[in-house]
Amino acid sequence: MALILASFLGRALEKGRMHSMILAAVGMTIAGAVMVAGYYAAETVMYGSFITPLAGVPMNILQFVVGIAVSLPLAGALGRTALGRDFAYHINRHDHNPRAAVAGK
16 A cells, blocks of 8 residues: 555656645555455455455445545645654655655755
8 A cells, every 4th residue: 555655646746736636645545445455355365255344345445535534634734834844755845855855955
């Protein structure tokens, strides 16, 4: 999930503000779908059935939808605080070098 989202956020660094929000949401959605599929596959093995894990799918979908709804506004708000300068990735800044952002440059 982290690799999927990181690849979308890496592309977001190259785009404008609206594109970065869209790419972040798309990346989160795809990562969430991978999470739901992974939980389903693991539960299929654990329960030995393809039907039983279907009961958990709606709650897993709800989990990633709530995660998106909470994380997007929270990340935006935190990015505008004094701590925002400490984030590893700064979307829409002229220095798109993550190492420079981590080093505080």
